[in-house]
Amino acid sequence: MPDFATPLRENDADPDPFRQFAAWFSAAAEAGERAPEAAALATADRDGRPSARMVLVKQTGSDGFTFFTNYASRKGRELTANPRAALLFHWDRLGRQVRVEGDVARLSSEESAAYVRTRPRGSQLSALASRQSQPVPDREHLEERVRELVARYADGELPVPEFWGGFRLAADRVEFWQHREDRLHDRLLYVLGSGGEWHRERLAP
Numbered sequence: 001m002p003d004f005a006t007p008l009r010e011n012d013a014d015p016d017p018f019r020q021f022a023a024w025f026s027a028a029a030e031a032g033e034r035a036p037e038a039a040a041l042a043t044a045d046r047d048g049r050p051s052a053r054m055v056l057v058k059q060t061g062s063d064g065f066t067f068f069t070n071y072a073s074r075k076g077r078e079l080t081a082n083p084r085a086a087l088l089f090h091w092d093r094l095g096r097q098v099r100v101e102g103d104v105a106r107l108s109s110e111e112s113a114a115y116v117r118t119r120p121r122g123s124q125l126s127a128l129a130s131r132q133s134q135p136v137p138d139r140e141h142l143e144e145r146v147r148e149l150v151a152r153y154a155d156g157e158l159p160v161p162e163f164w165g166g167f168r169l170a171a172d173r174v175e176f177w178q179h180r181e182d183r184l185h186d187r188l189l190y191v192l193g194s195g196g197e198w199h200r201e202r203l204a205p
Contacts, residue, residue, distance in 0.1 A: 008178035008186035010200065017174040017190035017198060018062045021098060024176065025060065028091040039100075040088040041067065043078040051078065057087065058115065064168040065100055066107065068115060070132035071163050079104050085169055095179030102171040112165030124158045125149050131163075175203070 014020040028036040035056065042052040051074060059066035065087055069076050079085060087100040107115075116124060129145035136142060149158070171192070178186040185205035190198045 006178070007180070008176060008188060010188065010202070013176065013188055013200075015198065015200065016062075017171070017176075018060070020176060020190075021060060021174065024091070024094075024096060024098060025089075028089075028094060028096070031091070031093040033091050033093055036089070036091060038089075039065075039067075040090075041075060042086040042088070043075050044082050044084075045078050046081045051075070055087075057089075058166075059168075064102075064170045066166050066168045068112070068164070068166045070127070070130070070161075071106075071165060072134075073132035076132075076167075079167055085167075087169060097175075097177040099173075099175040099177070100169065100171050101173040102169050104167050104169045107166035107168055109160075109162075109165065113160045115166060116160045116164070121158065127164045128158060128161050180205075 014023065025036055037057050038054055039057050040052050041055045042050060044050045053075060055067045055069070055075075057065050057067050071077075071080070083104045084102070085104045089098040089100075091097070116127075119127075125146050128149055129142055153159075173192070174190045176186075176188045176190075180186060183205065187203040187205055188200060189203050190200050193199055
């Protein structure tokens with residue numbers, strides 16, 4: 001078991017939040033987290049009504065955090081109407097969380113298509129068959145849609161749906177949270193300055 005009493009000190013943390021995230025992400029994978037790339041994505045509509053769900057973040061780095069969805073889904077519609085969002089990674093085995101906030105923009109159709117082609121065929125079929133977040137009469141309706149697509153494209157490549165693709169969150173706030181047994185948890189917040197520099201501060205737990 002990890003030592004949750006290990007502190008997160010400023011001197012030990014990387015001054016670059018993306019390098020710090022990469023180090024923690026690697027540690028989560030090495031610790032056996034089943035899906036270290038899973039994160040809760042929080043969005044809000046034009047009226048500020050929030051919603052949250054789990055997504056898989058497929059790419060991370062200084063250019064942003066990338067995830068994919070149906071653009072007509074609830075999260076897709078909310079991100080189009082209100083293009084700011086937050087991600088929360090929780091790695092229980094290490095007693096760590098990372099909170100990421102920033103503006104969101106769609107990937108280009110070329111970037112989305114390149115990712116779609118890396119997905120298993122079953123996942124591509126599901127994306128084509130499902131009008132995400134829309135009511136359906138029953139599961140059989142979805143399974144029938146998949147069967148139709150399997151028959152139609154039995155010998156060929158599946159099309160890339162125009163309604164499905166990626167978003168990239170460009171971080172301007174990144175917080176690293178480390179559990180401590182005495183509940184005096186460590187929180188280091190990185191905030192992006194107007195000149196592109198990162199400022200770091202400690203927050204009370």
